[in-house]
Amino acid sequence: MKRNAIMLALLWITASCSPPLLYSETPFDSEKWRNADTNTHARAEMLNSYLVQTDLTSKTRAEVEQTFGQPTETPRFAESDMVYLLGPEQSLDDSVGYEWLVIDLDENELVTQFEIVTD
Numbered sequence: 001m002k003r004n005a006i007m008l009a010l011l012w013i014t015a016s017c018s019p020p021l022l023y024s025e026t027p028f029d030s031e032k033w034r035n036a037d038t039n040t041h042a043r044a045e046m047l048n049s050y051l052v053q054t055d056l057t058s059k060t061r062a063e064v065e066q067t068f069g070q071p072t073e074t075p076r077f078a079e080s081d082m083v084y085l086l087g088p089e090q091s092l093d094d095s096v097g098y099e100w101l102v103i104d105l106d107e108n109e110l111v112t113q114f115e116i117v118t119d
Contacts, residue, residue: 030068032046033069057113064111083102084101086101
């Protein structure tokens with residue numbers, strides 16, 4: 001499972017081709033995550049570090065909230081169980097959008113899948 005998280009993180013890095021993510025990885029810090037300015041790439045950079053070290057799949061809702069805090073309140077991605085705003089989309093063009101960590105849980109409140117999406 002840790003391998004899946006690493007592969008997902010590498011795929012995300014490759015797909016985004018983003019200089020901030022490729023050249024600046026910030027170690028994950030739960031307090032800094034919670035207080036991060038969501039108009040920057042700070043959360044995305046920390047998430048990359050977190051996913052390389054930790055398998056998010058099979059974490060409980062409580063563990064996710066302990067790590068990332070309360071989910072972002074948004075009408076976006078209403079079909080998902082938990083959503084966290086990462087910050088502005090990381091792209092080489094001048095796209096205007098945001099990146100989100102979208103998490104699905106099973107009936108036991110365990111993470112079954114997650115993905116990083118843009119709007």
